[in-house]
Amino acid sequence: MKATVPITVASLKVACSQCNLVELCLPFGMSESEIDRLDELVGARRKIKRQQNLYRAGDPFEAIYAIRAGSFKTDVLLEDGREQVTGFQMTGEMLGLDGISTETHSCNAIALEDSEVCVIAYSKLEELSRVVEGLQLQFHKVMSREIVRDHGVMTLLGSMRAEERLAAFLLNMSQRFTARGFSPAEFHLRMTREEIGSYLGLKLETVSRAFSKFQDEGLIAVQQKHIRILDIVGLKRLIQHPSPRP
Amino acid sequence: MKATVPITVASLKVACSQCNLVELCLPFGMSESEIDRLDELVGARRKIKRQQNLYRAGDPFEAIYAIRAGSFKTDVLLEDGREQVTGFQMTGEMLGLDGISTETHSCNAIALEDSEVCVIAYSKLEELSRVVEGLQLQFHKVMSREIVRDHGVMTLLGSMRAEERLAAFLLNMSQRFTARGFSPAEFHLRMTREEIGSYLGLKLETVSRAFSKFQDEGLIAVQQKHIRILDIVGLKRLIQHPSPRP
């Protein structure tokens, strides 16, 4: 069932130093000479087709992954079949950090579109980060950022109402697309309403209704997965001043 | 406003190798010789009185902390005054990991009772973990475990109903008390209903009602903050088979 690596993979190898994601990805903040040393770190690259798993909960942990192209979701399945999407990941972001603690992955990573990742053997990462100071710091920052991000999601799930959650989600997406050089105001969501709902702790109907409401209010224009943000200030206001305050 | 370190602190210094938390804390899994080298890592210890902050959101990040005695909560405050408790921490657990990413703490850490922490200067940790392999691995595992834990909370907040959340919370507390050598079935909660509610994304009244319901059903005995678990299997069943399934 394991996707076999295409024979051409070695020839496709691209150094971190040549990669245009350098400012988003693991190398961020490292010196040029340090980045050059990273090239030994990224072994192969691996292509994942839409809907396929990069890894599954229970898989032995061997590597972490940097997304080179495409996007992913991570999710956890409860015994009774309920799914909780724990995150959406875009280019330059890391996957697999959950596996370090138990040496087994604790969630599923699934491609939302045909994607490609850089495979970083964890043993090599440990080894190299003992000598390359910038790598050690940067890796710690990546993990810490993940923790902070999760706290943000917990805040969203624990204390925001449906429309606030969706507004926060859209603003977050906008900000991440911007960081990747895309328009802050117009983008294409790769996930379904159901996946958004799972991530935000809402049902897909609620997500759909909130999209429609935002459109009626002139905050956004929605056409299926294509989103245009018309009033970013209005969206931000939604988060800071929830509907009626006592 | 900063709590000053008592003059006697140096004399109170206790080596990791002598600490009875060694199996829960950062040294877990390290060899004896490695643990000996940790002693240079833990600079001072610091006492925090109940309700006082160990650090606040916005504080510059310099150190992480291992809880030696007592317990803490971490929370995030939204602009409009809403509070989200992001975690409860017990002895042997680490605090402050959120600060690494931006070199600024992103949440508040508040003592739930009079407590004491070991202060671990982050710069020293980085330095030492470059030479002590076991420390590097263990530190990565601690961060990864935090990420996995947060995913668990996200699952709870995103896809469980009130009683499932409280059952999961109680089982988690029980398991953590057990790991510390206390009774799995009888313990004292250090946090208020409101704090539990914030953590679980519920109002304090809902938490209180769920406690009462569990008591009526013979699952637990509640007396204020004192909890006795009478039917652990029943609690577990609650999580796996939520009320009515379609």
Add this chain to the structure above:
DNA sequence: TTTCGTGGTTGACGTGGATCAACGGTCCAT
């Protein structure tokens, strides 16, 4: 002891979002 403040419980009622259901749009494969 009384008083006061904080935290916890319980009841009555209201509502945001879940649920159930019907239908429409888009993209494939045939």
Add this chain to the structure above:
DNA sequence: ATGGACCGTTGATCCACGTCAACCACGAAA
């Protein structure tokens, strides 16, 4: 083009939890 699978939208109804309010338990201070 046609049928079917999936995805999204919208309306009607329901109910779990929030809200509001009253009251109680406990510990600290006077």
